[in-house]
Amino acid sequence: MSNVEHIPGSADMSSDVVVIGGGFGGIASALRCRALGMSVLLIERLEEIGGRAQVFKKDGFTHDAGPTVITAPFLFTELYELFDEDIDDHLMFKHLEPWYRFYFHDGRNFDYGHDLEKMKQQITQFSPADVDGYDKLVSHSHEIFNVGFTELADKPFHKFLTMVRQIPALLKLGAYRTVSQMVAKYIKHPLLRRALSIQPLLVGGNPFTTTSIYSLIHYLEREWGIHFCMGGTGKLVSEMRKLMERQGVDILTGQDVGQITLEGDRVNAVHLSDGRVIQANHVICNADPPTVYREMLDRSSPYATKPKRIIPESMTQYSMGLFVLYFGTTKQYPDIAHHTIWLSERFKELLHDIFTADQLSEDFSLYLHRPTATDPSFAPEGCDSFYVLCPVPNLQATNIDWERDGPLLRDQIVKALSDTIMPELEQTITADFYMTPQEFKQDYRSTHGAGFSIAPIFRQSAWFRYHNQDPHIDNLYFVGAGTHPGAGVPGVLSSAKVVENIIREKIINLREVA
Numbered sequence: 001m002s003n004v005e006h007i008p009g010s011a012d013m014s015s016d017v018v019v020i021g022g023g024f025g026g027i028a029s030a031l032r033c034r035a036l037g038m039s040v041l042l043i044e045r046l047e048e049i050g051g052r053a054q055v056f057k058k059d060g061f062t063h064d065a066g067p068t069v070i071t072a073p074f075l076f077t078e079l080y081e082l083f084d085e086d087i088d089d090h091l092m093f094k095h096l097e098p099w100y101r102f103y104f105h106d107g108r109n110f111d112y113g114h115d116l117e118k119m120k121q122q123i124t125q126f127s128p129a130d131v132d133g134y135d136k137l138v139s140h141s142h143e144i145f146n147v148g149f150t151e152l153a154d155k156p157f158h159k160f161l162t163m164v165r166q167i168p169a170l171l172k173l174g175a176y177r178t179v180s181q182m183v184a185k186y187i188k189h190p191l192l193r194r195a196l197s198i199q200p201l202l203v204g205g206n207p208f209t210t211t212s213i214y215s216l217i218h219y220l221e222r223e224w225g226i227h228f229c230m231g232g233t234g235k236l237v238s239e240m241r242k243l244m245e246r247q248g249v250d251i252l253t254g255q256d257v258g259q260i261t262l263e264g265d266r267v268n269a270v271h272l273s274d275g276r277v278i279q280a281n282h283v284i285c286n287a288d289p290p291t292v293y294r295e296m297l298d299r300s301s302p303y304a305t306k307p308k309r310i311i312p313e314s315m316t317q318y319s320m321g322l323f324v325l326y327f328g329t330t331k332q333y334p335d336i337a338h339h340t341i342w343l344s345e346r347f348k349e350l351l352h353d354i355f356t357a358d359q360l361s362e363d364f365s366l367y368l369h370r371p372t373a374t375d376p377s378f379a380p381e382g383c384d385s386f387y388v389l390c391p392v393p394n395l396q397a398t399n400i401d402w403e404r405d406g407p408l409l410r411d412q413i414v415k416a417l418s419d420t421i422m423p424e425l426e427q428t429i430t431a432d433f434y435m436t437p438q439e440f441k442q443d444y445r446s447t448h449g450a451g452f453s454i455a456p457i458f459r460q461s462a463w464f465r466y467h468n469q470d471p472h473i474d475n476l477y478f479v480g481a482g483t484h485p486g487a488g489v490p491g492v493l494s495s496a497k498v499v500e501n502i503i504r505e506k507i508i509n510l511r512e513v514a
Helices: 024-035 074-081 116-126 130-151 160-172 179-186 190-196 199-203 212-224 232-246 289-296 348-355 402-419 437-444 489-513
Strands: 013-020 040-044 055-058 061-064 093-095 100-103 109-112 227-229 250-253 257-263 266-272 277-285 321-329 339-342 366-369 384-392 429-435 476-478
Touching: 013 024, 024 040, 024 074, 024 232, 024 277, 024 489, 055 232, 055 321, 055 429, 061 232, 061 321, 061 384, 074 232, 074 489, 100 190, 109 116, 109 190, 116 130, 116 190, 130 179, 130 190, 130 212, 179 190, 179 212, 199 212, 227 232, 232 250, 257 289, 277 289, 321 402, 321 437, 366 402, 384 402, 402 429, 429 437, 476 489
Parallel strands: 013 040, 013 277, 040 250, 100 339, 277 476
Antiparallel strands: 055 061, 093 227, 100 109, 257 266, 266 277, 321 384, 321 429, 339 366, 366 384
């Protein structure tokens, strides 16, 4: 298999499908289109594919930069099965227990995991009445899952009639409610409410505004658990690349897309930043849709300037930004779980500061990833590897200067962890560095440096989200966090299934006409 060398240095080329962006959505799209028998070229602007699933190495420590929570590994298994390969020959997913360890501001812990009896024992310690409420919450989540995931996650919503048909089911399930409202219906203890409504933050949403459709995550976790890919998401990306290479997908890295040009209502070519032009029958964008429309699509075409969503850009709400601190420690912290959620005393008020007030508060809540709890290869012997993800306002908050505020936030986070769950961290931390929303905008071309594209509120979901197929340009498609069904690994992988279904239907229709 040839990769960059296969692409001529100056001559133009063509491909049935050009995939822009090598994140999980782009990788899955490339494989699914290749399985349809089409020639495929995947273009990634970074030096390595993976999109936000990059790997950083420093002083013997390894850090997965992007998604670290795998909740539906069967979606990766499907990609190998397309080519009659067994994923177990290449990758090993390990069940985690607990899934998350919550640390509350009052010093109490709550382990959320697969062991249901242990879960209920812990719930009892907080609020005995909430044990029955949790069962009802999971039951309701199952109902939402049956519609929102099983029936709709791989179905295209680019036609309004599709949305209309689902309105009765969505209303019956209370999709107009927020995740927080749904959890509060069944759970009474305030700390348990926080723990059990946190999932939207992992896909860029505020639990107090995110549609309760995302409560299906409760059942998704119960059905398949939470996994870690041994070797990390870097290993996962590496093996997916090898699968693409074995199956004849061309891969071009280190090249940005300058422009997507149109002929009538169809894309006809993708222009690279080095001047090369790639003719394409289909273009799939695993890039932030607002960025594609604003910066890549040829604006001289009337089809490029037609409205893309019923919600105008001026009313679009974006997900929060992310401050991600990567570091090693010169000693190990065996009491820290693989995934820890560290919550401050303020919850709703803090989320308001992040999502609405656009201000960097003095307090914060954190997601802490310790891969060495499961895979010691991430750090030198006797050491640990970590990253801390801190939700912050995106770059629409003009009063934040990350050159000034980044170092301050780094020190505040280290001190807070040192004072609570990681004693002496200020003395043991080593080889640290961080990313801010500025790097998300620069490295990933993310609009406003948002961590997860547009926010998962009700009026930006399903048909109201960016469509998987452009409504006016016949052969332009979208996969990834900004389109249906949404952010998170299951969401972006499912978006590739949506686009595959659309393209397959077109192929069938063309054959019938012929």
